[in-house]
Amino acid sequence: MSAHPPPATPGIRRPAHPLPVRIMHWVGAAAVMCMMLSGWAIYNASPSLPFTFPRSLTLGGWLAGGIAWHISVMWVLFADGIAYLLYGAASGHFRRNLRPPGPRAVIRDLTATLTGRLGHRLGHYNAVQRLLYVGVIAAICLAVATGLAIWKPVQLGWLCGLFGGYPLARHIHLAAMIAIALFLVVHVTMVAIFPRTLVAMVAGIPAEPEENAR
Secondary structure (H helix, E strand, O other): OOOOOOOOOOOOEEEEEHHHHHHHHHHHHHHHHHHHHHHHHHHHHHOOOOOOOOOOHHHOHHHHHHHHHHHHHHHHHHHHHHHHHHHHHOOOHHHOOOOOOHHHHHHHHHHHHOOOOOOOOOOOOOOOHHHHHHHHHHHHHHHHHHHHHHHHHOOOOHHHHHHOHHHHHHHHHHHHHHHHHHHHHHHHHHHHHHHHHHHHOOOOOEEEOHOOOO
């Protein structure tokens, strides 16, 4: 009786988003939302622009409560961010998925997005996504740095001075918050268009091959 080789086992595809990325994503998302809502309560006490946020959309309810929430959650965001940066560098996640794209790639993918011709593959990032994700990471880092500067302008005078003093650091902090809010609008809109991305960020489903893009 001749021996027949066993049938080939299909290759195991990597998950669209590894478990550490999924955990840090949701921790970071919750922390950012708490930071924004508590930050709005702080902003309402001394608004820099000709509007205030509805009290129902703030966290903490008043200045002292907003500050308490803001400072407490800041450390959660700080720890989550450090863990993400270390993991991203050590695992190759940044090199593989978030390598900054060239301007031609951004223009090409942006044009395809606006005309509805850009496919989406779970576990793969196009040039526009890479640009947005790198941008929001930079905005969060800037928000944390300026937040520390305006929280402790005397003890961290060197940091406050790096941003041009307290008033300018406060404006930069507000601008970083606006940038993060705009990213969230775009991000949530894209999730609504491609709901599979939400499933992939909750469950460890495999990344899609290129031929399945749609």
